[in-house]
Amino acid sequence: LRMLKQVARVTAQSKASGCSQLVLPLRFLGSSSRQVPADASFHSTSFSEAEPPRVLITGGLGQLGVGLASLLRKRFGKDNVILSDIRKPPAHVFHSGPFIYANILDNKSLREIVVNHRISWLFHYSAVLSAVGEANVPLARDVNITGLHNILDVAAEHNVRLFVPSTIGAFGPSSPRNPAPDLCIQRPRTIYGVSKVHAELMGEYYYYRYGLDFRCLRYPGIISADSQPGGGTTDYAVQIFHAAAKNGTFECNLKASTRLPMMYISDCLRATLEVMEAPAERLSMRTYNISAMSFTPEELAQALRKHVPDFQITYCVDPLRQAIAESWPMNLDDSSARKDWGWKHDFDLPELVATMFNFHGASTRIAQAN
Numbered sequence: 001l002r003m004l005k006q007v008a009r010v011t012a013q014s015k016a017s018g019c020s021q022l023v024l025p026l027r028f029l030g031s032s033s034r035q036v037p038a039d040a041s042f043h044s045t046s047f048s049e050a051e052p053p054r055v056l057i058t059g060g061l062g063q064l065g066v067g068l069a070s071l072l073r074k075r076f077g078k079d080n081v082i083l084s085d086i087r088k089p090p091a092h093v094f095h096s097g098p099f100i101y102a103n104i105l106d107n108k109s110l111r112e113i114v115v116n117h118r119i120s121w122l123f124h125y126s127a128v129l130s131a132v133g134e135a136n137v138p139l140a141r142d143v144n145i146t147g148l149h150n151i152l153d154v155a156a157e158h159n160v161r162l163f164v165p166s167t168i169g170a171f172g173p174s175s176p177r178n179p180a181p182d183l184c185i186q187r188p189r190t191i192y193g194v195s196k197v198h199a200e201l202m203g204e205y206y207y208y209r210y211g212l213d214f215r216c217l218r219y220p221g222i223i224s225a226d227s228q229p230g231g232g233t234t235d236y237a238v239q240i241f242h243a244a245a246k247n248g249t250f251e252c253n254l255k256a257s258t259r260l261p262m263m264y265i266s267d268c269l270r271a272t273l274e275v276m277e278a279p280a281e282r283l284s285m286r287t288y289n290i291s292a293m294s295f296t297p298e299e300l301a302q303a304l305r306k307h308v309p310d311f312q313i314t315y316c317v318d319p320l321r322q323a324i325a326e327s328w329p330m331n332l333d334d335s336s337a338r339k340d341w342g343w344k345h346d347f348d349l350p351e352l353v354a355t356m357f358n359f360h361g362a363s364t365r366i367a368q369a370n
């Protein structure tokens, strides 16, 4: 209705001005050799209150995807959220809701999935993270850049609202580090960072060019209790909890003083759902920083000692990860997200540590009992 009213208003205005042509903002115009309809944005509101979105999550078996599926299924219903990956799901994931094989490098099958399952929202989580990306640049380029192109095209062609996560890794050594604002110089030195800046810019371009409803958050390093990280620079902040609960010691691959922005997974996933549900008129940008806390390995170890008093940390620095971490911001400025769509984190460092220990303490006790 809103869109019809808008068209009627624009038509009335153009009649009143004596102009017979329907004048639309540049965002509404488009023609291309790709199969993107020029009037894509006339249909871009794909979710009415009567009908929940039909959701596809790509790369869903990584650190974040299963948790996202669980959150979205609570909100939209189990059968409306399809998890996908190129790996075989563990039994508990397979039995928790719809799961399909989806390779983002296979254009044709992506289209089939979106059409056959009437997908209206897509969360694009497939990626090769920072450390693994430096070890295999061609793979990172294929998955993070070619794969993204396939996703952008299929989303624009079928009027799918698209979420693509970016990262603190989209900043580089010449970006302001404390804090990094939403808009600043971005010259990352990793293929991961370059691919994420590319994703931010391509998504914004498709928004203006084709009316694609592209939404993007720059995540800090994400800390989760029940899923393992996939080969990034911030992985130590997850592994340290497993090690502390298991044997009370941890060898850290970053220097004691390396400060990075971090976030507990439930804040990250809630932010993701909130920005996807935010009314379009609340979003002044397509890509927002989000932030919660920032700490060094030494500060984290100190916080852990409140729960494991004799916890020991040693350092065996990995030069590759250290160089990456030193090129990333120490803090993100997320004031725009807070102002525009009301973003607010729940977990600071003490709550994070207590929550992680509750989980690990419980699983250690279960393992001991078994």
Ligand SMILES: NC(=O)C1=CN([C@@H]2O[C@H](COP(=O)(O)OP(=O)(O)OC[C@H]3O[C@@H](n4cnc5c(N)ncnc54)[C@H](O)[C@@H]3O)[C@@H](O)[C@H]2O)C=CC1
Pocket: 058, 059, 060, 061, 062, 063, 064, 065, 085, 086, 087, 102, 103, 104, 105, 124, 125, 126, 127, 128, 129, 143, 147, 165, 166, 167, 168, 218, 219, 220, 221, 222, 223, 228, 229, 230, 231, 232, 234
């Ligand atoms: N975990 C974190 O700390 C952060 C994650 N992000 C972003 O969030 C997203 C999800 O991150 P994680 O779950 O941690 O990543 P992850 O590395 O744990 O999982 C990525 C998934 O992508 C899948 N994948 C790889 N190639 C594929 C292909 N050709 N087709 C389909 N799937 C493919 C992998 O099998 C894997 O399950 C990524 O885009 C990542 O860049 C951003 C900042 C921080």
Ligand SMILES: CC(=O)[C@H](N)C(=O)O
Pocket: 129, 130, 131, 167, 168, 169, 192, 219, 220, 221, 222, 231, 232, 233, 234, 235
């Ligand atoms: C911050 C990220 O994007 C990721 N965890 C990584 O370290 O590569």
